[in-house]
Amino acid sequence: KQEVTQIPAALSVPEGENLVLNCSFTDSAIYNLQWFRQDPGKGLTSLLLIQSSQREQTSGRLNASLDKSSGRSTLYIAASQPGDSATYLCAGRVSSGAGSYQLTFGKGTKLSVIP
Amino acid sequence: EAGVTQFPSHSVIEKGQTVTLRCDPISGHDNLYWYRRVMGKEIKFLLHFVKESKQDESGMPNNRFLAERTGGTYSTLKVQPAELEDSGVYFCASNMRGRTDTQYFGPGTRLTVL
Numbered sequence: 001k002q003e004v005t006q007i008p009a010a011l012s013v014p015e016g017e018n019l020v021l022n023c024s025f026t027d028s029a030i031y032n033l034q035w036f037r038q039d040p041g042k043g044l045t046s047l048l049l050i051q052s053s054q055r056e057q058t059s060g061r062l063n064a065s066l067d068k069s070s071g072r073s074t075l076y077i078a079a080s081q082p083g084d085s086a087t088y089l090c091a092g093r094v095s096s097g098a099g100s101y102q103l104t105f106g107k108g109t110k111l112s113v114i115p
Numbered sequence: 116e117a118g119v120t121q122f123p124s125h126s127v128i129e130k131g132q133t134v135t136l137r138c139d140p141i142s143g144h145d146n147l148y149w150y151r152r153v154m155g156k157e158i159k160f161l162l163h164f165v166k167e168s169k170q171d172e173s174g175m176p177n178n179r180f181l182a183e184r185t186g187g188t189y190s191t192l193k194v195q196p197a198e199l200e201d202s203g204v205y206f207c208a209s210n211m212r213g214r215t216d217t218q219y220f221g222p223g224t225r226l227t228v229l
Contacts (some may be wrong), residue, residue, distance in 0.1 A: 044206065045136075046218070046220070088182075099171070100171030101213045102148070102174070103208075105157045105158040105161065108157075
């Protein structure tokens with residue numbers, strides 16, 4: 001059974017700092033890993049999707065990496081801004097064996113960027 | 116292109132009552148998923164539809180939960196009778212290709228059972 005862990009649970013950084021959010025998973029047989037952002041009271045916004053055959057994906061100031069062998073993914077945010085404050089979730093996609101590809105989520109990292 | 120929509124955004128009911136949540140996926144998305152987040156826990160999978168068929172309902176907590184997707188378009192999730200532990204945020208997601216595609220999430224329905 002896939003388990004996803006995110007450390008730290010909360011992180012506070014000054015504006016402009018680069019930061020790394022960590023995600024670890026137990027089942028290396030994932031098909032892909034997805035990073036989301038959730039703002040208070042809002043839904044999940046997909047940030048990056050890394051397929052199992054890829055090692056990283058980039059979008060603007062965001063870079064996500066995937067190392068299946070070690071069961072780890074990281075989300076790097078460059079030059080953080082107050083608008084980056086949100087909860088960041090990672091989710092690994094595995095097969096349930098029933099032809100389904102459900103996402104298994106971590107509990108998230110709550111990021112606060114201080115102006 | 117409209118995203119995934121969910122209705123209602125918030126529902127407050129008493130224990131023992133029935134509530135029906137609705138999800139409209141992105142047009143053309145055959146795959147529809149329901150997830151739930153209860154207080155202090157991670158988001159957990161409930162079930163997966165491919166068109167109108169239930170592909171995987173292994174995450175459904177018990178038989179008080181009934182999901183349908185008539186015609187393969189929108190889906191409903193009914194809780195009957197609701198219990199206190201059913202409180203949480205219910206998310207719906209959709210995509211075209213189940214294995215490889217991004218899952219697009221709706222804003223969620225916050226259910227409070229008193």
